[in-house]
Amino acid sequence: MIAKLVAFDTTSALSNLPLIDFVAEYLDGFGVTSEIIPDPTGKKANLVATFGNGEAEGGIILSGHSDVVPVKGQSWDTDPFEAIEKDGRLYGRGTADMKSFIGVILALVPEFLAKPLTTPVHLALSYDEEVGCLGAPSLAKSMANGSDAAPNIVIVGEPTSMRVVTAHKGIRAFRTTVTGTEAHSSAPDQGDNAIMHGAKLVGFLRGLARDLRDSGAQDPDFDPPFASINVGRIDGGTAVNIIPRTCVIHWEYRPLPGTDENEIIERFHVFTRDEWLPAIEAENETIKITTEPVAHVPAYQAEANSPATSLALDLAATNLTAKVSYGSEAGIFQGAGFSTVLCGPGDIADAHIPNESIAISQIDACNAFMGRLITRARAP
Helix, strand or coil: CHHHHHCCCCECCCCCHHHHHHHHHHHHCCCCCEEEEECCCCCCEEEEEEECCCCCCCCEEEEEECCECCCCCCCCCCCCCCCEEECCEEECCCHHHHHHHHHHHHHCHHHHHHCCCCCCEEEEEECCCCCCCCCHHHHHHHHHCCCCCCCCEEEECCCCCCCEEEEECCEEEEEEEEECECEECCCHHHCECHHHHHHHHHHHHHHHHHHHHHHCCCCCCCCCCCCEEEEEEEEECCCCCEECCEEEEEEEEECCCCCCCCHHHHHHHHHHHHHHHHHHHHCCCCCEEEEEEEEEECCEECCCCCHHHHHHHHHHCCCCEEEECCCCCHHHHHHCCCEEEECCCCCHHHCCCCCCEEEHHHHHHHHHHHHHHHHHHHCC
16 A cells, blocks of 8 residues: 555645545445545645544544655666565555555555444544645644644654654744846946845855754754754756846745744844845845745644543553654644644654655554554544
8 A cells, every 4th residue: 555655646746536536445345434624726735534433522533644755866776656665664655654654544444434433433534734834724724623623632643753743843944035236247336236235145144053052942852943944945046147136045944842933934034134235235236125925834733631632651561751843733733722642653864865764663563553543543
């Protein structure tokens, strides 16, 4: 089943509908009806399906995203969309993040249906998690408002190495555009170099990142234990002999849960308004700057006495929890009123890289986790 899911190229820039249609048809073969929730374009969709009586109290949502990151520019030893088993590992795009989790659930559908479930279990598949958790808000809203007996627990199957994760950082992503004036490179006084000014903004972000590292809020359970900043891409210019008119900076930061998520962007705005722009005006240059939000993934921290955490600890047969620096849809589900936790197969270090893979032992551990969930859901 994992191999079948990997075979669908669900890179975020593409439609996920072929995979969604496959899952819906597969479930229909067992008499399970799927609700498909399309995005505004009709080119992507979420999917919800229920095992057991969906109107019963105390339902459990198993949440996974259907999209994967691109393979373009990466050097793979095998076809990334063909699952290859070798030396105790399964290779292919999405094996770690997070088609193995979804595949285990689908493979166990006969077990979910073999006997009546006292507690319903819902499969929830989303789109575009990798580009800002775009599908999760409508999915969470739909499930929270679907009936008078809405589910109350969500298990997000991100690759946690089957650890029970109770907190992660948020993600705030931005696109900053610097606009200057083009001119011949031999006459710099006749132009306003957008890239050189953009470099000053990147330098400020680097300094701010160091400040957060050295004197910002800290939580030793995270690695790194502070809020981080990354400039991931810079676009600009036309040719080496033309003073560039534009420079576009793509950047993000990851705040700790429980801190002010607006602090970093506000410090950036203060710098541009009070230091950067006055310096430009003093040089009689004409430069404009705009910063647009691109993505917002809320930070997540499990509530005290979390029912989701208690359940996941029981199903994972452990009493240890962890915190992680990557983001997920957990904060969105939590914001919709669900008790939420992360627990899934695979190591995040194996995700997003060439030759992405998962240890077969992780798949086995997830299979055991789901077996205990089925037993728990049947209990009177």
